[in-house]
Amino acid sequence: MALLLFFAAFALSAATHAVGQPAGFLSIDCGLEANYSGYTDTIHGIFYVSDGSYVDAGENHGVAADQESGRIRPDLTVRSFPSGVRNCYALPTNAGNKYLVRVVAFYGNYDGKNSSSSLQFDLHLGSNYWDTVQAGSTKQVYEALFVAWASWAPVCLINTGQGTPFVSSVELRMLGSELYPHVMTNQSMRLHFRDILGPTTVSRSVAR
Ligand SMILES: *[C@@H]1O[C@H](CO)[C@@H](O)[C@H](O)[C@H]1NC(C)=O
Ligand SMILES: *[C@@H]1O[C@H](CO)[C@@H](O)[C@H](O)[C@H]1NC(C)=O
């Protein structure tokens, strides 16, 4: 399976989010204590659960208080993985179905070390390299499209010796099989860049 680059210019519709949690629509707020699991984000209407059922390692942390402003609730906690080279979330999938998976990694000085300029780690989808997270980058959203090959898909954070991997949220969306015909069982894609083509009056932040 090869990971191809793709250019995409679309914004996921808010209307889709508002209807709740359709099949294959999973939103995980990483680092959220289990007793807060199951809330609806007030801005996008997305229902978030905590990550305890999907990962079996790591530590929960909150971002620094001075980093919370302007952030949605899933960004306010992270799970970090100080132990082990490879730590994975196991996302439930149906073999043969097409999915979009999104990882958000907002450092927010959660460890108080102000180390974002040197901190980086890799993401893998199954055994395939997906992308490199650079904590100091303005890019905090990483997406890939794939056809599920089993009843679960591992989304893995790989410690490459440049700091402790962490993650703010992991989201999974089942797609219609007719979308992105180049995405096949043997061939996934990752998001390279997203921008808004069209009205110049639309805030770029909505395309997050
Ligand atoms: C939820 O659990 C955390 C950690 O176990 C605890 O600190 C917090 O007080 C709990 N909150 C509520 C509302 O029970
Ligand atoms: C954090 O690091 C950045 C550069 O990476 C620096 O500009 C900033 O002053 C640092 N802040 C603190 C509180 O150390």
Ligand SMILES: *[C@@H]1O[C@H](CO)[C@@H](O)[C@H](O)[C@H]1NC(C)=O
């Ligand atoms: C994946 O399979 C399709 C159809 O069988 C083929 O055309 C394509 O070259 C394959 N891609 C890779 C990366 O092997």
